[in-house]
Amino acid sequence: MNKANLQPLKGFRDFLPDQARKREFVINTLKEVFSSYGFEPLETPALERIETLLGKYGEEADKLIYRFKDRGEREVGLRYDLTVPLSRVIASNPNILFPFKRYQIQTVWRADNTQAGRFREFTQCDVDTIGSKSPMADSEIIIMIAKSLERLNFKNFKIIINDRFALFNSLSRIATFNNEEKLSICRSLDKIKKIGKEGVMKELKERGFKQAEEIIKTISESQETKDLSLIFSYLKKLGLKENQIKFDSFLTRGLDYYTSTIFEIEVEGYQGGSIAGGGRYDALISFSAGKNIPAVGISFGIDRLIEAMEQQDLFKDIKKSSSQILVTVFSKEYLDNSLNIVSLLRDKGINSEIYLDEEKLDKQMKYADKKGIRYVIILGPDEIKKNEVTVKDLSTGNQSTVALEKIDNFFLS
Amino acid sequence: MNKANLQPLKGFRDFLPDQARKREFVINTLKEVFSSYGFEPLETPALERIETLLGKYGEEADKLIYRFKDRGEREVGLRYDLTVPLSRVIASNPNILFPFKRYQIQTVWRADNTQAGRFREFTQCDVDTIGSKSPMADSEIIIMIAKSLERLNFKNFKIIINDRFALFNSLSRIATFNNEEKLSICRSLDKIKKIGKEGVMKELKERGFKQAEEIIKTISESQETKDLSLIFSYLKKLGLKENQIKFDSFLTRGLDYYTSTIFEIEVEGYQGGSIAGGGRYDALISFSAGKNIPAVGISFGIDRLIEAMEQQDLFKDIKKSSSQILVTVFSKEYLDNSLNIVSLLRDKGINSEIYLDEEKLDKQMKYADKKGIRYVIILGPDEIKKNEVTVKDLSTGNQSTVALEKIDNFFLS
Numbered sequence: 001m002n003k004a005n006l007q008p009l010k011g012f013r014d015f016l017p018d019q020a021r022k023r024e025f026v027i028n029t030l031k032e033v034f035s036s037y038g039f040e041p042l043e044t045p046a047l048e049r050i051e052t053l054l055g056k057y058g059e060e061a062d063k064l065i066y067r068f069k070d071r072g073e074r075e076v077g078l079r080y081d082l083t084v085p086l087s088r089v090i091a092s093n094p095n096i097l098f099p100f101k102r103y104q105i106q107t108v109w110r111a112d113n114t115q116a117g118r119f120r121e122f123t124q125c126d127v128d129t130i131g132s133k134s135p136m137a138d139s140e141i142i143i144m145i146a147k148s149l150e151r152l153n154f155k156n157f158k159i160i161i162n163d164r165f166a167l168f169n170s171l172s173r174i175a176t177f178n179n180e181e182k183l184s185i186c187r188s189l190d191k192i193k194k195i196g197k198e199g200v201m202k203e204l205k206e207r208g209f210k211q212a213e214e215i216i217k218t219i220s221e222s223q224e225t226k227d228l229s230l231i232f233s234y235l236k237k238l239g240l241k242e243n244q245i246k247f248d249s250f251l252t253r254g255l256d257y258y259t260s261t262i263f264e265i266e267v268e269g270y271q272g273g274s275i276a277g278g279g280r281y282d283a284l285i286s287f288s289a290g291k292n293i294p295a296v297g298i299s300f301g302i303d304r305l306i307e308a309m310e311q312q313d314l315f316k317d318i319k320k321s322s323s324q325i326l327v328t329v330f331s332k333e334y335l336d337n338s339l340n341i342v343s344l345l346r347d348k349g350i351n352s353e354i355y356l357d358e359e360k361l362d363k364q365m366k367y368a369d370k371k372g373i374r375y376v377i378i379l380g381p382d383e384i385k386k387n388e389v390t391v392k393d394l395s396t397g398n399q400s401t402v403a404l405e406k407i408d409n410f411f412l413s
Numbered sequence: 414m415n416k417a418n419l420q421p422l423k424g425f426r427d428f429l430p431d432q433a434r435k436r437e438f439v440i441n442t443l444k445e446v447f448s449s450y451g452f453e454p455l456e457t458p459a460l461e462r463i464e465t466l467l468g469k470y471g472e473e474a475d476k477l478i479y480r481f482k483d484r485g486e487r488e489v490g491l492r493y494d495l496t497v498p499l500s501r502v503i504a505s506n507p508n509i510l511f512p513f514k515r516y517q518i519q520t521v522w523r524a525d526n527t528q529a530g531r532f533r534e535f536t537q538c539d540v541d542t543i544g545s546k547s548p549m550a551d552s553e554i555i556i557m558i559a560k561s562l563e564r565l566n567f568k569n570f571k572i573i574i575n576d577r578f579a580l581f582n583s584l585s586r587i588a589t590f591n592n593e594e595k596l597s598i599c600r601s602l603d604k605i606k607k608i609g610k611e612g613v614m615k616e617l618k619e620r621g622f623k624q625a626e627e628i629i630k631t632i633s634e635s636q637e638t639k640d641l642s643l644i645f646s647y648l649k650k651l652g653l654k655e656n657q658i659k660f661d662s663f664l665t666r667g668l669d670y671y672t673s674t675i676f677e678i679e680v681e682g683y684q685g686g687s688i689a690g691g692g693r694y695d696a697l698i699s700f701s702a703g704k705n706i707p708a709v710g711i712s713f714g715i716d717r718l719i720e721a722m723e724q725q726d727l728f729k730d731i732k733k734s735s736s737q738i739l740v741t742v743f744s745k746e747y748l749d750n751s752l753n754i755v756s757l758l759r760d761k762g763i764n765s766e767i768y769l770d771e772e773k774l775d776k777q778m779k780y781a782d783k784k785g786i787r788y789v790i791i792l793g794p795d796e797i798k799k800n801e802v803t804v805k806d807l808s809t810g811n812q813s814t815v816a817l818e819k820i821d822n823f824f825l826s
Binding site for chain 2: 005006007008009010012013014015016017020021023024028031034035036037038039040041042043044045046047048049051052066068069070071072074076078085088089091092093096097099101102107109111121129132133134136137140147234237238239321322323326335336339340342343346347349350351352353354356357358367370371373
């Protein structure tokens with residue numbers, strides 16, 4: 001292989017064990033929490049017909065779809081998100097049981113500008129409830145996010161929540177804006193954290209909205225809606241603390257398809273933006289017959305989640321290695337003894353490896369140290385005579401002598 | 414969406430919850446076993462430069478690579494296997510610690526003929542040890558496969574093993590075949606189970622090998638090599654039963670890159686072919702500087718594994734649903750009581766869901782039944798007065814009355 005071409009393509013990444021282990025930890029933890037709330041896994045193909053993908057995300061997004069003709073001259077595209085495949089699955093499976101509660105954790109691809117710090121391949125994690133209009137469904141999604149973040153050891157996070165239906169109604173009372181104008185106003189309101197009320201007002205005016213001041217005043221004075229109050233009361237019963245949620249009448253969310261509840265999760269101290277966001281979208285999914293199905297869901301970006309966890313040192317308790325123990329091999333003569341030990345440890349459910357090649361003990365210890373394996377077991381002629389092993393804890397440097405028949409207890413206790 | 418286009422592309426599949434849950438179970442079990450042997454996870458991108466992929470698998474295979482020009486006019490291809498990306502990772506990371514023991518479970522894509530029952534998207538699972546020449550490394554891979562299959566509840570399986578180096582040496586003693594001829598003879602020998610010795614002999618003759626009879630005789634009389642004997646003795650120490658492994662001098666394996674040990678795993682009663690296969694390949698992986706690195710590994714096809722498990726009814730103990738319990742809602746008035754219960758159960762680590770919409774109890778029970786949720790909790794005015802709940806076990810039809818403060822014990826015991 002040519003040296004210059006050994007790196008992954010721009011915007012793509014190899015995940016070596018240190019990083020891959022973190023990803024597995026986060027994904028497994030999330031799956032456990034999702035399952036405990038009754039959500040079920042779904043997987044869809046990486047390739048879809050191009051007509052399934054195009055026109056669903058807006059013109060700008062369409063340009064970011066990886067598309068090509070396959071060997072059968074079919075126009076296909078790589079998975080761009082997890083919502084459109086979900087819609088296709090629902091429309092094509094009339095026997096699905098509603099409410100359909102599903103999670104999906106898969107790779108998506110976007111031919112985005114990498115200079116903006118974006119990746120072209122990343123893992124998305126969506127959890128949605130399809131087929132229920134009840135604010136209970138919204139509440140269950142929100143409490144599940146909160147519990148997921150707590151399980152990942154996040155201490156201070158806040159769920160910012162708003163009702164886009166109410167927001168649109170407020171705008172309608174000011175003037176007869178059409179839907180495109182409302183979405184356009186939303187895009188300006190969304191910038192309030194970056195540019196402040198004055199900035200938003202200025203931008204609205206520049207974009208021809210003469211009612212800019214009235215818009216800002218109305219939105220500032222908006223109260224939480226009846227549905228939001230209901231969601232707040234359910235969430236309290238479900239164990240959400242009051243300081244974990246905040247109504248914000250300026251929250252708008254980027255995607256056009258949300259119809260009422262919208263929410264975002266902010267982690268205190270993390271500057272990379274919201275780590276998850278979602279809402280209710282009652283008009284996006286439909287049966288093939290055309291009838292709309294109500295839905296509410298959340299999308300996590302696994303990369304951002306891991307970045308926030310790294311910044312807040314939340315991986316410190318993750319093991320540095322799959323193995324807990326390296327069983328060394330003193331010499332060829334004593335290999336069988338080492339094989340017996342490693343086999344015994346594994347039978348007891350203790351992750352262990354044996355050093356594979358004939359090398360000096362010193363080199364074997366170095367391997368354990370570099371790989372982040374905590375314990376090293378040494379058994380040479382002396383130990384074998386006495387039916388003992390020497391256990392060295394590389395994290396402390398402590399060394400103990402342990403009777404062979406008690407070796408599993410030593411590690412399990 | 415157009416009705417005709419709602420199905421996945423030919424050769425691609427949606428995995429609905431029932432199937433996706435099986436996949437998660439198998440993959441999680443495998444990861445646990447791999448970790449217990451000290452193997453670490455690796456992930457590589459779905460897209461690679463076309464020159465990384467081409468010419469590595471043979472001409473026939475090159476035609477099956479999904480390839481296209483990306484938006485930057487780069488020639489790229491979808492991941493075709495997990496060995497070539499591994500080679501690239503090793504070559505581009507000079508600081509990797511050897512032996513590098515990695516597992517990788519990712520999707521691969523091949524534009525194959527679907528009429529042959531093949532999929533164009535499937536999940537591959539590779540486990541390899543890079544950087545050790547020791548037969549210990551081969552043995553560890555093999556015992557790990559055996560333990561993986563035992564953990565998945567396979568009862569009768571056999572590891573078929575041979576030494577391709579010895580096989581090539583035997584052929585060399587018959588005549589001065591070149592490497593291409595040897596590989597060609599291998600491809601005929603590989604058919605022995607289908608067409609018998611007579612059939613292989615006939616085919617060898619047709620293909621111009623006048624020494625056909627001598628070849629068959631020599632291979633029939635081949636004994637296991639010194640390296641294989643060593644592997645057998647290590648495996649015995651590591652807990653492999655004698656009837657779980659069998660030397661077969663006719664085993665050749667399809668791939669050209671194996672250099673000595675080769676093995677395949679057959680499950681008794683499963684007709685779909687070997688469910689895993691691998692071997693030693695000491696000349697495939699190299700540093701960018703060009704020095705070869707010894708390697709040994711195994712590849713599982715997750716689809717075949719699941720097919721074999723389904724045929725042998727090995728999924729019977731897997732839960733039919735993520736939730737163990739559905740907490741019903743008697744009426745709006747008593748919703749808070751149901752919310753309290755579901756919240757309490759989840760806090761105790763019991764997977765539970767609450768019915769989301771206002772519906773008759775009857776419909777709520779049907780939902781639980783259809784979703785495969787085993788227990789239903791009912792709490793109406795009578796139960797609430799007495800601080801009790803009614804628990805119905807849908808698998809038996811039994812109904813019990815349980816005091817509210819003992820509800821977690823009821824399910825945890």
